[in-house]
Amino acid sequence: MATNLSAWQCASPSKMLRLVGKEGEEFRLHVLRYQYPDIVHDEWDSNWLIVAGEVSCPRGRWRFSNSCLCAVEIKALADWLRDVAGGRAERELGFIEPNLRFELVEAADGPLLSVVFSQECAPPWATESERYGDGVALRFPFRLNDLIRAAEVVRGMSAEWPVRGRTPRQ
Numbered sequence: 001m002a003t004n005l006s007a008w009q010c011a012s013p014s015k016m017l018r019l020v021g022k023e024g025e026e027f028r029l030h031v032l033r034y035q036y037p038d039i040v041h042d043e044w045d046s047n048w049l050i051v052a053g054e055v056s057c058p059r060g061r062w063r064f065s066n067s068c069l070c071a072v073e074i075k076a077l078a079d080w081l082r083d084v085a086g087g088r089a090e091r092e093l094g095f096i097e098p099n100l101r102f103e104l105v106e107a108a109d110g111p112l113l114s115v116v117f118s119q120e121c122a123p124p125w126a127t128e129s130e131r132y133g134d135g136v137a138l139r140f141p142f143r144l145n146d147l148i149r150a151a152e153v154v155r156g157m158s159a160e161w162p163v164r165g166r167t168p169r170q
Helices: 003-010 071-085 127-132 147-160
Strands: 016-019 024-034 049-058 060-070 100-105 112-117 138-141
Touching: 003 112, 016 147, 060 071, 071 100, 071 147
Parallel strands: none
Antiparallel strands: 016 024, 024 049, 049 060, 100 112, 112 138
């Protein structure tokens, strides 16, 4: 689903995850709102978030907004990015909805953070096998990104959009 420009104009850079690549790739992610703001005591429905992403790469640009992350997953992403920066993260971080996935990749010119976009978060030119299979991956070198700052930004998202009701079981 495409987002309107006002969603991006309203997002403060201090509340937006931003990653850059060596060939002009850029990924920005922020939380727009709870999917069900009036449901506050259900362990699942209380915690689904509408997130917005804006992505650019040599093949083009696209935007998405989707309820593909829940509040506990935003916290998990902040923790994972902190662990990546500290050299002690698991290789991959996936979520309940398979729209986004984060991976550590070792490359000849240094470690990379790979973000995989699938389903509703995939680019409009994705093939069916990319959209519903392995996804479209973009790579972001550690040396071009402040992963400690990225973790802090996502931790701020988690503070602004906390887990409500009981904590969902994963």
